[in-house]
Amino acid sequence: EMQLVESGGGLVQPGGSLTLSCAASGFTFSNYWMTWLRQAPGKGLEWVADIKGDGSQRHYGDSVKGRFTISRDNARDSLYLQLDSLRDDDTAFYYCARAGGRATYFDAWGRGTLVTVSS
Amino acid sequence: AIRMTQSPSSISASTGDRISITCRASQGIDSYVAWYQQKPGQAPKLLVYSASILQSGVPSRFSGSESGTEFTLTISRLQSEDSATYYCQQYYSYPTFGQGTRLEIK
Numbered sequence: 001e002m003q004l005v006e007s008g009g010g011l012v013q014p015g016g017s018l019t020l021s022c023a024a025s026g027f028t029f030s031n032y033w034m035t036w037l038r039q040a041p042g043k044g045l046e047w048v049a050d051i052k053g054d055g056s057q058r059h060y061g062d063s064v065k066g067r068f069t070i071s072r073d074n075a076r077d078s079l080y081l082q083l084d085s086l087r088d089d090d091t092a093f094y095y096c097a098r099a100g101g102r103a104t105y106f107d108a109w110g111r112g113t114l115v116t117v118s119s
Numbered sequence: 120a121i122r123m124t125q126s127p128s129s130i131s132a133s134t135g136d137r138i139s140i141t142c143r144a145s146q147g148i149d150s151y152v153a154w155y156q157q158k159p160g161q162a163p164k165l166l167v168y169s170a171s172i173l174q175s176g177v178p179s180r181f182s183g184s185e186s187g188t189e190f191t192l193t194i195s196r197l198q199s200e201d202s203a204t205y206y207c208q209q210y211y212s213y214p215t216f217g218q219g220t221r222l223e224i225k
Contacts, residue, residue, distance in 0.1 A: 044217070047216075112162055
């Protein structure tokens, strides 16, 4: 059964850093573009970043460009998101999701991990 | 950025009813639209992609259609478990989502 499990969320001060992880299982991880999306509590969905199956291409949303870094380790079937220079408006549930390709729809999602940025 | 304007923001209906949710794109996006269902405390679930193709395992009560830059999700024969928030998404360019429609089953 296909599964995505995020971890690493928590409370961090403005300007701080955090690393999120997503463990994948049940499919050939290296064959797929993978994505991070986020959802502020009670708000809508926002695409954050994506990365090609072999890691050779990465793209970021305008609101996180230059502050967040997406990466992957195909040997460990894991996806990561490094969050730096965090701001209050980065507070959200962060989901990893499997994509059908570059900038496409998302057919599998994890349950999410909550990042709270607050002093 | 391509904007997806979703309506209504909320809807209340009874079991057995048929409802429709609409998204209007700010520019032409071919059929690059997906629809998701999100229940409280859960991750979104893909229902429809390419505007009208039902994801495997999704009940046939759900259907998607398009007319120009307007895209519609229709749910027939509503059931209590359909109570959720529904989002449209375009993937013609980098992905953007509609604001969501909260469906309440009376």
